[in-house]
Amino acid sequence: xxxxxxxxxxxxxxxxxxxxxxxxxxxxxxxxxxxxxxxxxxxxxxxxxxxxxxxxxxxxxxxxxxxxxxxxxxxxxxxxxxxxxxxxxxxxxxxxxxxxxxxxxxxxxxxxxxxxxxxxxxxxxxxxxxxxxxxxxxxxxxxxxxxxxxxxxxxxxxxxxxxxxxxxxxxxxxxxxxxxxxxxxxxxxxxxxxxxxxxxxxxxxxxxxxxxxxxxxxxxxxxxxxxxxxxxxxxxxxxxxxxxxxxxxxxxxxxxxxxxxxxxxxxxxxxxxxxxxxxxxxxxxxxxxxxxxxxxxxxxxxxxxxxxxxxxxxxxxxxxxxxxxxxxxxxxxxxxxxxxxxxxxxxxxxxxxxxxxxxxxxxxxxxxxxxxxxxxxxxxxxxxxxxxxxxxxxxxxxxxxxxxxxxxxxxxxxxxxxxxxxxxxxxxxxxxxxxxxxxxxxxxxxxxxxxxxxxxxxxxxxxxxxxxxxxxxxxxxxxxxxxxxxxxxxxxxxxxxxxxxxxxxxxxxxxxxxx
Amino acid sequence: xxxxxxxxxxxxxxxxxxxxxxxxxxxxxxxxxxxxxxxxxxxxxxxxxxxxxxxxxxxxxxxxxxxxxxxxxxxxxxxxxxxxxxxxxxxxxxxxxxxxxxxxxxxxxxxxxxxxxxxxxxxxxxxxxxxxxxxxxxxxxxxxxxxxxxxxxxxxxxxxxxxxxxxxxxxxxxxxxxxxxxxxxxxxxxxxxxxxxxxxxxxxxxxxxxxxxxxxxxxxxxxxxxxxxxxxxxxxxxxxxxxxxxxxxxxxxxxxxxxxxxx
Numbered sequence: 001x002x003x004x005x006x007x008x009x010x011x012x013x014x015x016x017x018x019x020x021x022x023x024x025x026x027x028x029x030x031x032x033x034x035x036x037x038x039x040x041x042x043x044x045x046x047x048x049x050x051x052x053x054x055x056x057x058x059x060x061x062x063x064x065x066x067x068x069x070x071x072x073x074x075x076x077x078x079x080x081x082x083x084x085x086x087x088x089x090x091x092x093x094x095x096x097x098x099x100x101x102x103x104x105x106x107x108x109x110x111x112x113x114x115x116x117x118x119x120x121x122x123x124x125x126x127x128x129x130x131x132x133x134x135x136x137x138x139x140x141x142x143x144x145x146x147x148x149x150x151x152x153x154x155x156x157x158x159x160x161x162x163x164x165x166x167x168x169x170x171x172x173x174x175x176x177x178x179x180x181x182x183x184x185x186x187x188x189x190x191x192x193x194x195x196x197x198x199x200x201x202x203x204x205x206x207x208x209x210x211x212x213x214x215x216x217x218x219x220x221x222x223x224x225x226x227x228x229x230x231x232x233x234x235x236x237x238x239x240x241x242x243x244x245x246x247x248x249x250x251x252x253x254x255x256x257x258x259x260x261x262x263x264x265x266x267x268x269x270x271x272x273x274x275x276x277x278x279x280x281x282x283x284x285x286x287x288x289x290x291x292x293x294x295x296x297x298x299x300x301x302x303x304x305x306x307x308x309x310x311x312x313x314x315x316x317x318x319x320x321x322x323x324x325x326x327x328x329x330x331x332x333x334x335x336x337x338x339x340x341x342x343x344x345x346x347x348x349x350x351x352x353x354x355x356x357x358x359x360x361x362x363x364x365x366x367x368x369x370x371x372x373x374x375x376x377x378x379x380x381x382x383x384x385x386x387x388x389x390x391x392x393x394x395x396x397x398x399x400x401x402x403x404x405x406x407x408x409x410x411x412x413x414x415x416x417x418x419x420x421x422x423x424x425x426x427x428x429x430x431x432x433x434x435x436x437x438x439x440x441x442x443x444x445x446x447x448x449x450x451x452x453x454x455x456x457x458x459x460x461x462x463x464x465x466x467x468x469x470x471x472x473x474x475x476x477x478x479x480x481x482x483x484x485x486x487x488x489x490x491x492x493x494x495x496x497x498x499x500x501x502x503x504x505x506x507x508x509x510x511x512x513x514x515x
Numbered sequence: 516x517x518x519x520x521x522x523x524x525x526x527x528x529x530x531x532x533x534x535x536x537x538x539x540x541x542x543x544x545x546x547x548x549x550x551x552x553x554x555x556x557x558x559x560x561x562x563x564x565x566x567x568x569x570x571x572x573x574x575x576x577x578x579x580x581x582x583x584x585x586x587x588x589x590x591x592x593x594x595x596x597x598x599x600x601x602x603x604x605x606x607x608x609x610x611x612x613x614x615x616x617x618x619x620x621x622x623x624x625x626x627x628x629x630x631x632x633x634x635x636x637x638x639x640x641x642x643x644x645x646x647x648x649x650x651x652x653x654x655x656x657x658x659x660x661x662x663x664x665x666x667x668x669x670x671x672x673x674x675x676x677x678x679x680x681x682x683x684x685x686x687x688x689x690x691x692x693x694x695x696x697x698x699x700x701x702x703x704x705x706x707x708x709x710x711x712x713x714x715x716x717x718x719x720x721x722x723x724x725x726x727x728x729x730x731x732x733x734x735x736x737x738x739x740x741x742x743x744x745x746x747x748x749x750x751x752x753x754x755x756x757x758x759x760x761x762x763x764x765x766x767x768x769x770x771x772x773x774x775x776x777x778x
Contacts, residue, residue: 146601150573151623157622
């Protein structure tokens with residue numbers, strides 16, 4: 001009973017605050033409170049029910065396909081380790097593709113059906129499954145591998161008897177992050193011109209400026225996300241799986257001399273071009289919308305209007321960068337700061353943590369129209385949304401990281417009479433670093449997704465707007481150029497964070513980066 | 516069936532230089548007679564474990580060779596005749612004790628033998644814990660489980676890397692009495708790495724004393740004591756005499772090393 005009260009308390013508090021805020025700003029038609037949401041939902045149960053079931057079905061198929069792809073890729077890499085580096089590199093590039101641009105392209109290729117939603121849902125989940133799974137398969141004591149080896153068995157027996165089961169908790173943890181992401185991917189897919197679903201309704205009510213409906217849809221999306229997040233977590237507990245220490249472990253690959261690393265980067269770039277070009281030729285895709293690498297090269301360097309193309313791209317990129325950078329840094333700082341503050345004042349954590357864990361699974365992007373509605377189309381709204389997108393995963397990861405501080409070392413500090421602050425500085429913060437960097441890395445594509453969605457749906461600026469504009473004008477060359485630009489920027493920023501991460505962790509958590 | 520023939524182990528010019536340039540084993544020539552138990556003792560970090568890993572085929576020598584009955588270790592491993600117990604018990608946490616022990620037979624592609632598995636578990640004193648998971652066992656109990664697992668394949672080559680480190684003194688002596696009769700009838704060639712001179716004398720037919728890194732042979736002592744070796748044997752003059760000679764050789768090995776002698 002008390003456990004139930006402890007869980008229900010924060011939720012009730014949130015509902016109360018929400019209602020109060022809605023009542024206070026009642027005249028401005030921006031914020032609909034829980035009462036209005038409930039009223040709107042009870043008036044339109046059939047509409048919402050049908051849309052929800054369509055989106056859920058797409059999300060479920062995408063979830064299944066994305067996870068299956070991740071598992072197969074990882075299994076292949078385990079049986080043939082040399083391809084591991086190339087595979088994770090390609091996986092990262094695909095993960096960094098801007099959904100806002102791939103959506104319309106998939107729409108042209110696959111028509112008005114459910115195809116693009118399912119593909120985008122799959123794209124949204126496979127990476128968050130792939131990376132924990134790899135970490136799990138590697139998180140095997142070397143003595144277990146020796147045991148298999150000294151009994152005369154190889155990679156397959158390792159995978160079947162040791163690694164697969166050892167990776168299971170990591171797989172479930174990854175799927176837990178992936179489940180809400182699948183819903184998000186399906187909704188973004190529906191934004192790009194589906195016929196039915198939650199995303200279609202959202203776009204419609206943005207046009208009508210129907211606040212009550214928008215808040216209702218966002219609430220439903222949030223509830224569904226929290227439900228699937230908790231559902232996967234409950235499944236993990238039912239299977240009595242232990243929670244892995246770090247879910248999104250850092251990439252260990254770029255080791256060796258500068259020359260070898262450069263060689264690997266060139267190999268990765270080459271493989272990407274071959275897959276891109278070769279894939280389009282193999283599938284016989286229409287060159288009108290499926291642009292090949294030479295088409296883009298021509299547009300940038302050979303065409304008479306190349307100068308204008310460059311200018312449009314760079315101008316949009318600059319507009320986007322101005323919002324995405326402060327938002328990303330603010331989200332990281334707020335998430336880390338709150339986690340540290342709660343660790344220093346544990347009394348507050350009982351109230352805030354359940355809320356944060358619940359809200360983390362909310363697909364922030366689906367609330368983009370609302371945030372912009374609330375904070376305006378200026379810089380503040382966009383930056384706030386990017387920050388929000390980065391804030392929740394960072395907060396939850398850092399909190400988890402702070403708890404990983406080794407108890408024996410804390411005991412030693414306590415035995416010397418060290419208080420909470422020295423404990424934080426000497427033990428907890430270093431223990432938190434792997435989790436912090438993992439979320440900083442994963443936050444890069446998330447921040448770019450957030451900013452492009454806001455630009456597209458609300459502010460009409462930057463790369464997000466350029467993508468949608470190009471898509472609606474059938475300027476597929478420009479659309480592909482933005483895809484390449486955003487993906488390249490994402491991958492490079494991701495790589496930059498990983499570079500800092502390796503340097504810092506080599507000092508504070510060498511077991512995470514070596515081996 | 517591999518059960519009948521015993522396998523001798525020959526190290527010739529065996530050298531292992533680790534990636535960081537440290538020579539763990541340097542030009543070692545040693546022969547371990549088939550069906551005998553040899554204890555390898557030496558100071559910490561002297562390369563004993565490296566030697567064991569080379570014999571198991573887990574590491575490749577930098578130069579020189581290891582032959583098990585004339586074949587490379589990796590080939591013998593594929594036949595499932597080698598078994599190893601590690602310093603860390605390394606039981607799989609998601610398997611019960613019984614399944615952990617049975618896993619070795621599965622990995623060695625041997626038919627399941629529940630009776631043998633239960634016998635071994637009882638022999639290492641873990642009867643009643645068959646369905647327990649490793650997390651619920653103490654460190655010593657886990658090490659005993661790892662020994663049961665190593666024996667479950669009825670190995671012809673048994674490599675024990677400090678397998679009794681966390682086992683309490685009384686249990687250790689009891690295991691020293693009960694384990695050798697288990698592998699002796701199989702004709703198992705056993706190598707035991709240990710820090711404890713008493714343990715070496717209790718378990719082995721021969722003690723090889725190694726110098727600090729890189730490992731060289733300082734002394735090669737026979738242990739002509741009859742089996743089974745009961746715990747009270749440690750109090751006898753014969754036992755103490757061998758133990759004293761081993762200890763002396765250990766000290767001499769350290770003394771030979773100018774770096775350590777200076778300390």
